[in-house]
Amino acid sequence: MQCNPLWPVGHRFPTLERDLRKDVVVVGGGMAGLASAYQLKEAGYDVALVEREEVGGPATGASSGVLYYGSGTNLVPAIGLFGEEKAGLLWKETARVISDIARMARAGKIDCGIRTCGSVMVAKNAREEAEIEREFSAAKRLGLPVRLLKGSEVHDYYPLKEFTSGLAFDAVGQVHPARFGAGVAVLEGLEVYENTPMLGWKNEGDGVSVMTPKGVISSSKVLLATNIEPLYGLADYFDVESSVILASKPTPRVRDVFPEEKIFWSMEDKYDLVYPRGDRLILELYALGEEEEKLRYYFPGVEFELEKQWGEAWAKPRDWFPIVGRLEEDVFAAVGMGDQGIIMSWLTGLKIPGILEGKGDWFADMSSPARFGIGKEGREVLRS
Numbered sequence: 001m002q003c004n005p006l007w008p009v010g011h012r013f014p015t016l017e018r019d020l021r022k023d024v025v026v027v028g029g030g031m032a033g034l035a036s037a038y039q040l041k042e043a044g045y046d047v048a049l050v051e052r053e054e055v056g057g058p059a060t061g062a063s064s065g066v067l068y069y070g071s072g073t074n075l076v077p078a079i080g081l082f083g084e085e086k087a088g089l090l091w092k093e094t095a096r097v098i099s100d101i102a103r104m105a106r107a108g109k110i111d112c113g114i115r116t117c118g119s120v121m122v123a124k125n126a127r128e129e130a131e132i133e134r135e136f137s138a139a140k141r142l143g144l145p146v147r148l149l150k151g152s153e154v155h156d157y158y159p160l161k162e163f164t165s166g167l168a169f170d171a172v173g174q175v176h177p178a179r180f181g182a183g184v185a186v187l188e189g190l191e192v193y194e195n196t197p198m199l200g201w202k203n204e205g206d207g208v209s210v211m212t213p214k215g216v217i218s219s220s221k222v223l224l225a226t227n228i229e230p231l232y233g234l235a236d237y238f239d240v241e242s243s244v245i246l247a248s249k250p251t252p253r254v255r256d257v258f259p260e261e262k263i264f265w266s267m268e269d270k271y272d273l274v275y276p277r278g279d280r281l282i283l284e285l286y287a288l289g290e291e292e293e294k295l296r297y298y299f300p301g302v303e304f305e306l307e308k309q310w311g312e313a314w315a316k317p318r319d320w321f322p323i324v325g326r327l328e329e330d331v332f333a334a335v336g337m338g339d340q341g342i343i344m345s346w347l348t349g350l351k352i353p354g355i356l357e358g359k360g361d362w363f364a365d366m367s368s369p370a371r372f373g374i375g376k377e378g379r380e381v382l383r384s
């Protein structure tokens with residue numbers, strides 16, 4: 001089922017109805033699976049992707065697709081978690097991914113609402129203001145293009161509210177991710193099968209067979225890009241979160257609230273996002289429960305007439321980094337993409353050919369399931 005009622009995927013892919021032989025089978029047609037299938041094909045592999053339902057379903061279909069840096073934390077906490085060198089690499093590579101996605105969407109004329117509108121992180125009190133200053137200094141040290149805004153400058157972008165300061169990231173973009181992923185699949189002729197669930201896999205002499213209802217795919221390797229499925233023993237290492245998006249009916253007041261197309265987000269761990277999309281106002285929350293109060297808070301004096309609301313669950317790794325790498329000899333995972341799951345999925349795709357070929361780098365080291373003891377001798381990988 002398509003998750004996004006306002007911007008669904010228009011293209012439909014066939015169902016698998018015969019046996020195939022492939023180099024790699026990718027399981028899951030979200031951003032992680034599509035990006036991986038694309039990069040594997042680019043690297044010369046013969047790839048098929050099987051999706052249980054439709055491309056444009058679960059997390060990628062629901063996602064607001066903000067293209068921000070990192071793997072789900074701000075920069076200062078990322079430095080605390082991963083160290084300055086690795087956090088720096090992560091921020092720089094994700095910065096490159098933001099511009100790659102935008103370039104590809106524009107060059108391919110993919111109908112995916114791509115925009116490089118910039119974002120502003122806003123502080124409402126002295127504690128958050130101090131946090132923003134630390135973020136600014138760390139970003140400057142890495143050479144990232146950020147601007148520190150006074151409260152009055154934030155006010156110019158968001159006149160209905162008063163904030164004490166803000167941090168502007170002008171390179172931040174936004175996309176409808178499932179439309180982008182499906183567009184890439186069509187443009188690049190990826191072999192994608194919808195309504196084709198993987199029912200299980202079987203190790204064969206020189207590879208793996210993936211079973212689907214109407215066909216078996218014999219392959220050298222399988223990549224499981226299934227987000228939150230509680231398979232393989234990996235679910236112990238991430239939390240299942242959910243996010244929800246509220247979209248207003250088209251309103252002429254949109255420019256009163258947001259004179260420019262900017263994305264604003266608050267500084268709590270479970271932050272809120274507010275922005276305009278065309279002539280609609282959008283509010284994104286981690287979960288439902290406080291929506292009335294939050295609508296009043298973010299849009300004071302403006303009637304927010306709800307048109308659509310949608311949401312989905314997604315996996316947030318407990319150590320803030322996706323789980324990408326070998327589970328068994330020929331079985332690999334790309335799961336737990338996290339808060340910045342669109343960018344991290346694309347980065348995962350870029351890294352996946354090297355990971356399948358056993359080449360190490362900072363990303364392969366940080367993302368490996370081996371950090372939990374999985375994929376190493378003596379640790380059984382649960383299948384169901």
Ligand SMILES: Cc1cc2nc3c(=O)[nH]c(=O)nc-3n(C[C@H](O)[C@H](O)[C@H](O)COP(=O)(O)OP(=O)(O)OC[C@H]3O[C@@H](n4cnc5c(N)ncnc54)[C@H](O)[C@@H]3O)c2cc1C
Nearest residue numbers: 028030031032052058059060063065066198227340341342
């Ligand atoms: C409302 C919302 C807003 C978000 N906002 C942002 C944002 O602004 N920026 C950002 O970067 N991230 C955001 N995220 C997070 C991001 O969208 C996710 O981290 C990312 O989409 C995960 O991609 P995925 O491919 O791992 O998972 P999914 O998109 O869930 O894809 C997994 C796919 O695997 C399929 N599958 C599962 N089991 C099988 C099987 N047995 N056989 C075949 N197929 C199977 C599923 O049907 C599904 O299509 C948001 C998420 C939500 C829900």
